[in-house]
Structures are given as C-alpha cells and as structure tokens.
Amino acid sequence: MKVKLGNQNIVILCWTFLLASPISCDSQSQSNKENRVVHTKTNSKLLKFTTSIRSFLEDNKRNIWFGSDREGVCLLHNGKFQYFTTENGLSHNQVRNIYEDKNGVICFECGKGLSIYDGQKMSIYKERNYDSTKQWKLGDKDIWFKGDEIEGYNKFEKDTTQ
Structure with missing residues (x-):
C-alpha cells in the first residue's frame, strides 16, 4: 500500500522528527552509547540537514524553503527535496532568513551576503552600501538586510524596469 504525503504533511513529519529525536535518546544509559552501531538509510522523502x-x-507557489545553520537551503517542491549550497551559487551555507518579494523572487539572507533566486539562477549581492552615518531610506522595491557579522547593512534595489 502506498501513501502519498502532501507538502504540509511532510513539513509536520520533519518538525515532529526534529522535536522528538533529542527526547528519545535521553532515557538510554551512558554506557550503551560508546558501543552502539548505527545503521542509516537514505530516504529522498526526508530532509537531510544535520x-x-x-x-x-x-x-506563493506553495513550495516550502528551509534555511539551515550550516548546510544551505532546501526546497520542498512536489514532494521532492532540492538543495542549494555555496557549490551551486549560494553566498554562504548559513541561511538566517528567507523572504519572497511580490514577483515571487526568493531572497536568502546568508552569512556572507544576500542570495537571490529567480527560479532559474542564483545571484549573490555582497556589496555593503550602508553604514551608520547615512540615513535609512526605504523605497517600494528595496530590501535591507544584514548579511554577515561585519558592521553595516546591505540594500538590494530591485530594477524598476523589470
């Protein structure tokens, strides 16, 4: 019997696993932990972040995006996971926030700049164009973000001709 899970059910299962896994090991004794052999199976239906x-x-297309602490971004689309890291265009593998603009462009606030995914390609914006001596000015198409630990902020100005 095959069971088809929707995106919402997969997200619930992922969160349940993440919340329950630390609790399930608490009751085991310390002496068993050193000699335990662990066997794992790779399942493409599970999120593989560690x-x-x-x-x-x-x-807006009902896709679900997950940003990890050190392993990049994962897109859940039609029940399948797709991963984005620095190897395929992300500015850094630490993803602090994920935003979507009104045109469906996905923005990732990463450890070293802003990464923009337009559905086809990933673009990186690392240029710092704001410091504390300037005034904040927010336009209708602007995104302000803190892309790393260095002082200052970045402003992404969307081209108004698109």
Missing part, C-alpha cells in the same frame, strides 16, 4: 533549521518560508 544542523538546525534557522528559517523557513512557504512561497
């Missing part, structure tokens, strides 16, 4: 999830977003 670090914490810092952010998530459901976009």
Whole structure:
C-alpha cells in the first residue's frame, strides 16, 4: 500500500522528527552509547540537514524553503527535496532568513551576503552600501538586510524596469 504525503504533511513529519529525536535518546544509559552501531538509510522523502533549521518560508507557489545553520537551503517542491549550497551559487551555507518579494523572487539572507533566486539562477549581492552615518531610506522595491557579522547593512534595489 502506498501513501502519498502532501507538502504540509511532510513539513509536520520533519518538525515532529526534529522535536522528538533529542527526547528519545535521553532515557538510554551512558554506557550503551560508546558501543552502539548505527545503521542509516537514505530516504529522498526526508530532509537531510544535520544542523538546525534557522528559517523557513512557504512561497506563493506553495513550495516550502528551509534555511539551515550550516548546510544551505532546501526546497520542498512536489514532494521532492532540492538543495542549494555555496557549490551551486549560494553566498554562504548559513541561511538566517528567507523572504519572497511580490514577483515571487526568493531572497536568502546568508552569512556572507544576500542570495537571490529567480527560479532559474542564483545571484549573490555582497556589496555593503550602508553604514551608520547615512540615513535609512526605504523605497517600494528595496530590501535591507544584514548579511554577515561585519558592521553595516546591505540594500538590494530591485530594477524598476523589470
């Protein structure tokens, strides 16, 4: 018998697993932990992050995006996971926040700048164009973000001709 899970059910299962896994090991004794052999199976239906999830977003197409602490971004689309890291265009593997603009462009606030995914390609914006001596000015198409630990902020100005 096959069971088809929707995106919402997969998200619930992922969160349940993340919340329950630390609790399930607490009751085992310390002496058993050294000699335990662990067997794992790779399942494409499970999120494969090993670090914490810092952010998530459901976009206007009902896709779910997960931003990890050290392993990049995962997109859940039609029940399948797709991963984005520095190897395929993300500015840094630490994803602090995920945003979507009104045109459906996905923005990732990463450890070293802003990464923009337009559905086809990933673009990186690392240029710092704000410091504390300037005034904040927010336009209708602007996104302000803190992309790393260095003082200052970045402003992404969307091209108004698009």
